[in-house]
Amino acid sequence: MDIRKIDDTISVTPQISYGDVAEAARLGFKTLVANRPDQEEFGQPSMADIEAAARENGMTWVYMPVQSGNVTDADVDRFGEMIRNSEKPVLAFCRTGTRCTILWSLNAVRTTPAQEVFSKASNAGYDMSGLAPRMAQQAANRE
Template identity: 85%
Template sequence: MDIRKIDDTISVAPQITYGDVAEAARLGFKTLVANRPDREEFGQPAMADLEAAALENGMTWVYMPVASGNITDADVDHFGAMIQNSEKPVLAFCRSGTRCTVLWALNAARSVNAEEIFTKARGAGYDISGLAPRMAQQARSQ
């Protein structure tokens, strides 16, 4: 499992497996968020199995699928509310972790300096500099 910490509230990861869920719980994650649609790709674990593993390990499960390359403002709103209301730390996953990072960044842009967001994302291994115009739009919307 390739966990990439963004900050103390959220980490992201590429696709996790059923066995990874127990490890995530052992590491202290309280909420597991799936930002990947079920059956997006052949061979990925079924979301129902990951949900069962999360619940078996005392974690809260949030299924919030987002289509790759098609993150809407409503998705960002939903993600922001989830982060605010979830027990932390949160582990969010998708195919590569990028979708989760983009959702986090667009939500964070509403209240955090863009350079700080870019730095945190780079520290987690994601270059989201191409999001600058959309982050600026999110900042103006607040």
């Protein structure tokens, strides 16, 4: 498992397996979020299996699938609400972790300076510079 910490509230990781869930719980994650649609790719672990593992390990499960390359403002709103209301720390996963980081970035820039958001994403290994125009739009909607 390639866990990349963004900040104290959230880390992201590429696709996890059923067996990775116990390790995530052992590491202290309280909420597990799937931003990847079930059966997006052949051979991908079943979300039902990962959900069962999350519950078996005392984690809150959130299934919030987002289509790759099509993150909507509604997706960002839902992600932000989830972050605000979930027990932390949160571990979010998708195919590579990028989708989760995009969701986090577009939501975070509503309350945090863009340069800080870019820096946190970069420190986690994700380049969000291509999102600059959209982040500026989101920042205009500061909460």
